[in-house]
Amino acid sequence: MARSGIPTRERIISAANTLFYNHGIRGVSVDAVAEKAGVTKRTLYYHFRSKDDLVAAYLAGRDQPNLALFRKWFSEAEGGLPLRVEAIFRNLARSARHPKWKGCGFLRTSAELANLPGHPAIKIGAAHKKKFEEWLRATFAAEGIAESLQLARQILLLLDGSFAVVLLHRDPSYMETAGEAAHTLIEAAVVARIKRSARRVR
Missing domain, CATH: 1.10.357.10 (Tetracycline Repressor, domain 2)
Known part of the structure; x- marks a missing residue:
């Protein structure tokens, strides 16, 4: 659980939602999503095996x-x-x-x-x-x-x-x-x- 009280996975999806919707899938890197979510790239990949999985989670949300x-x-x-x-x-x-x-x-x-x-x-x-x-x-x-x-x-x-x-x-x-x-x-x-x-x- 993150300090904000929001689970890490949800914070990552929220960050991806903002960035992917505003800038497109191709225009946003995994590093940018990790930075906006306030997590390391390693932590992001702990929750999502790939950028493709993250994109799928973004739309599912x-x-x-x-x-x-x-x-x-x-x-x-x-x-x-x-x-x-x-x-x-x-x-x-x-x-x-x-x-x-x-x-x-x-x-x-x-x-x-x-x-x-x-x-x-x-x-x-x-x-x-x-x-x-x-x-x-x-x-x-x-x-x-x-x-x-x-x-x-x-x-x-x-x-x-x-x-x-x-x-x-x-x-x-x-x-x-x-x-x-x-x-x-x-x-x-x-x-x-x-x-x-x-x-x-x-």
């Missing part, structure tokens, strides 16, 4: 907090299903206006490691996106929407596409536009569900 935040924004939004999903995009656009925002850590890491498809961090990033997709699918299915998986994937594509374009242009309004598109898609699915229900009643 972002997984549940990010998913929980999306669910929070969804549950706290007012209105029906289209508005609640659109709220995720609106809140992301607000986050993107912060000067320290650097996009999606999962997508940025996958871009840096694109030539290493078997890298553990790539697998963690892919699993994270699948969890978000599955949450959307289950949410849509619970609302009686047909083709819930297809709709979930459409929303995921809008989300990740907006991450990329906003990072390129530094204009969060693209994320808001993506949210409006998501609203339109979901609203159409809801209307289709209502029409199906009405036909069954006749």
Whole structure:
């Protein structure tokens, strides 16, 4: 246990999270992470066998907090299903206006490691996106929407596409536009569900 009361492993991951997110995987050395965490390089390697393991731990640490935040924004939004999903995009656009925002850590890491498809961090990033997709699918299915998986994937594509374009242009309004598109898609699915229900009643 470190003097601060925070376990050494957690301090290392916290340091890696700050440095990797702000400067990229390639741009940060193990020495830099050790220095920021206040540990020796030897201590860092005691907890992580390699930089690859540290990168994987960095992304794993972002997984549940990010998913929980999306669910929070969804549950706290007012209105029906289209508005609640659109709220995720609106809140992301607000986050993107912060000067320290650097996009999606999962997508940025996958871009840096694109030539290493078997890298553990790539697998963690892919699993994270699948969890978000599955949450959307289950949410849509619970609302009686047909083709819930297809709709979930459409929303995921809008989300990740907006991450990329906003990072390129530094204009969060693209994320808001993506949210409006998501609203339109979901609203159409809801209307289709209502029409199906009405036909069954006749």
